[in-house]
Amino acid sequence: MSGNRPRIVLVGPPGAGKSTVGRRLSAALGTAYHDLDDHIVEAAGLPVPVIFATHGEAHFRRLETELLARALGGGGANVVGGANHGDGGGANVDDANHGDCGDANLGDGGDANHGDGGDGAPQFGGVLALGGGTPVQLLNQRALAAYAAAGGIVAFLDVSVDAAVARLGEHNTDRPLLAGDTRAKFTALLAARRDIYEAVSTVIVDTSGRNATDITEELLTHIAKEDADDRSQ
Ligand SMILES: Nc1ncnc2c1ncn2[C@@H]1O[C@H](COP(=O)(O)OP(=O)(O)OP(=O)(O)O)[C@@H](O)[C@H]1O
Ligand SMILES: O=C(O)C1=C[C@@H](O)[C@@H](O)[C@H](O)C1
């Protein structure tokens, strides 16, 4: 796996602890931490709930797919501001004007660094936590499959409904898809996505009833084992 691609990618539903564990893991590994949601927020210049409310989920998903392709460096979909980012390859899913949002600059970010290092090479080494819904899009599933086939680790952080709701609250306001009755929405969301999380992952870690330190230790052990296996081949 190239040094500038993530050593490990974390997937799972909201509240699984991807961001929490991802930060701890990167600190333990002495590597960078990247949160795809944070990169989307930076690219859009808006918080996630505002992107959803103002520009719609479809626009958020296009930004997400573009940034995942850049992070995994597989020449995947080029969705946002394609002409300016020079990463080439793959389908161009959106046009340069982002007609759905009425703002030609949204998601392009001008001179902002969106992880492509300015020369198209991905700069997402270390730990990459995805958004809860990132693996749902087919293009993203393909990007993750290519990354895993090249030796990448995709860890599904699983969580029960009760544990997730205990973490997120019964009426979460930070996650647009869980607003209102968070328990009911989380239950439906996990039921719809469980097979996808399982399919894209190379390892599954149940986080229910476990603290972040414990989960981080398990992932560190897994990474060390993968590294040892790589060396022996
Ligand atoms: N193992 C854990 N035990 C208890 N609480 C946890 C654990 N992991 C995370 N949390 C708490 O749960 C909440 C959600 O965690 P976090 O933001 O890391 O989830 P996420 O998977 O990144 O969610 P999202 O997909 O919405 O970004 C936070 O308040 C965090 O402190
Ligand atoms: O589960 C989801 O679809 C989402 C999870 C968050 O990480 C954000 O990516 C956004 O709120 C969508």
Ligand SMILES: [Mg+2]
């Ligand atoms: Mg997160």
